[in-house]
Amino acid sequence: MEKHFPIFQVMDQNGNIVSEEHKDLVTAERVKKFYSEMVRIRTLDRKSISLQRQGRIGTYAPFEGQEASQVGTALALQSDDWMFPTYRDHGAAMVFGHSLRNILLFWNGRNEGCVPPDGKKIFPPAIPIATQIPHAAGAAFAEKQKGTKNAAICYFGDGATSEGDFHEGLNFASVFKSPVVYFCQNNQYAISVPISKQMNSATIAQKALAYDIPGVRIDGNDIFAVFAETEKALERARNGEGPTLIEALTWRYGSHTTADDASKYRDQGESALKRMETDPLLRLERWLKNEGLYDEAWMKEIEEQAAAEVDGAVQEMEKFPKADPAVIFDYVFEKPTWTIEKQKREYLELIGCEA
Numbered sequence: 001m002e003k004h005f006p007i008f009q010v011m012d013q014n015g016n017i018v019s020e021e022h023k024d025l026v027t028a029e030r031v032k033k034f035y036s037e038m039v040r041i042r043t044l045d046r047k048s049i050s051l052q053r054q055g056r057i058g059t060y061a062p063f064e065g066q067e068a069s070q071v072g073t074a075l076a077l078q079s080d081d082w083m084f085p086t087y088r089d090h091g092a093a094m095v096f097g098h099s100l101r102n103i104l105l106f107w108n109g110r111n112e113g114c115v116p117p118d119g120k121k122i123f124p125p126a127i128p129i130a131t132q133i134p135h136a137a138g139a140a141f142a143e144k145q146k147g148t149k150n151a152a153i154c155y156f157g158d159g160a161t162s163e164g165d166f167h168e169g170l171n172f173a174s175v176f177k178s179p180v181v182y183f184c185q186n187n188q189y190a191i192s193v194p195i196s197k198q199m200n201s202a203t204i205a206q207k208a209l210a211y212d213i214p215g216v217r218i219d220g221n222d223i224f225a226v227f228a229e230t231e232k233a234l235e236r237a238r239n240g241e242g243p244t245l246i247e248a249l250t251w252r253y254g255s256h257t258t259a260d261d262a263s264k265y266r267d268q269g270e271s272a273l274k275r276m277e278t279d280p281l282l283r284l285e286r287w288l289k290n291e292g293l294y295d296e297a298w299m300k301e302i303e304e305q306a307a308a309e310v311d312g313a314v315q316e317m318e319k320f321p322k323a324d325p326a327v328i329f330d331y332v333f334e335k336p337t338w339t340i341e342k343q344k345r346e347y348l349e350l351i352g353c354e355a
C-alpha cells in the first residue's frame with residue numbers, strides 16, 4: 001500500500017529542492033517567514049514546559065518537532081477559515097492569529113483561554129480524541145450551505161484515526177462535500193502506543209479510499225510540502241470538490257505531555273537522531289546556507305523578538321484576575337441541571353465561597 005501513497009517532499013533534509021514543479025514556491029522571503037514563525041512557536045513551546053515545571057501553568061502538551069506541520073498549514077489558510085485544533089496544535093492557532101495570552105490562559109486551566117480574538121473562527125482545543133472531526137465536517141458544511149468560500153482545517157493525530165468519530169466525520173464530509181481539510185500529524189505515537197501496535201494499515205492516507213476522497217502522504221517536517229498540499233486541498237474545498245485527508249509524517253521530540261515520560265516507552269536516542277536528521281528548522285537553515293543567505297545576526301534578532309513576545313504574554317497571563325471557582329460548573333449544558341446546581345452549592349460551601 002505504501003507505494004500507492006509515496007511521501008511527498010518539496011525540500012529534502014539537506015535543503016535541496018526535490019520537486020521541480022514547486023521550485024518557484026521556495027523564495028527567500030517565504031523561507032524567512034516560515035522560519036521565523038517556527039521560531040516563534042518553538043519559543044512558546046519551550047517556555048511553556050519551563051512554566052509547567054515551575055508550577056506557573058498546568059499540564060502541558062509539547063509539539064516541538066512538529067512545527068513545520070503547524071506553521072505550514074496555518075499560513076495556507078485565509079483569515080475567514082475555521083480552525084479545529086487539538087491540545088497539541090496551539091502552535092498552529094498562534095500562527096493563525098490566536099491571542100498568545102489566551103493560549104497560555106488555557107494551559108493555566110482557564111476557560112477564558114478558549115476564546116479566540118473577535119472574528120477568528122478557532123475552536124477550543126479538542127482534548128477528547130477525534131471529537132472535533134465531525135464538528136469540522138458540520139461547520140464546513142454550514143459554510144457551504146451559506147454559499148461562502150470559507151473552508152475548515154481539522155487537526156488530529158495518528159491515534160485519532162482509530163476512533164469512530166474519525167470515520168463518521170470523514171463519511172459525512174465526503175457525502176456532503178464539506179469544504180474541509182483533514183490534517184493528520186502522524187507523530188507515530190498515541191501516548192506510549194506506537195503506530196505498529198495501533199493499526200494494521202500501512203499508511204493513514206489510505207483510509208481516505210474508503211470515503212472516496214483524496215488521501216495524500218507528505219513529509220510533515222518539510223514546511224513547503226505542508227504548505228503546498230494544504231493550499232491545494234483548501235482550493236479543492238473552496239471549489240466545491242469536498243474534503244481531503246493529508247497524512248503528515250512527523251515526530252514529537254518530547255513526551256506526550258508534561259505528565260508523561262517518553263523514556264519509559266521509547267529509546268531517547270531515536271529522538272536525538274531525529275533532531276539531527278529531520279528537524280524542520282534545520283532544513284531551512286541549510287537552504288539559507290546553500291543560497292549564501294544564512295545570517296546569524298538575523299536569526300538572533302528573530303529569536304530575541306520571539307522571546308520578548310512570549311515573555312510579554314506570560315506577564316499578561318499572570319496578571320489576569322484570579323479564577324472564580326464557580327465557573328467550573330458553568331457551560332456544561334445550556335441550562336444547568338439540578339445535579340450540577342447541587343454540586344456547585346456543595347462545592348462552594350466546602351471551600352467557603354458564597355454562591
Ligand SMILES: Cc1ncc(C[n+]2csc(CCOP(=O)(O)OP(=O)(O)O)c2C)c(N)n1
Nearest residue numbers: 088127128129157158159160187189190191
Ligand atoms: C476519547 C478519548 N480517549 C482517550 C483519551 C486519552 N488520550 C489523550 S491523548 C491520547 C493519544 C492520542 O494520540 P494521537 O491521536 O496520535 O495524538 P498525539 O497526542 O500523538 O498528538 C489518548 C489516548 C482522550 N483524550 N480521549
Ligand SMILES: [Mg+2]
Nearest residue numbers: 157158189190
Ligand atoms: Mg500521535
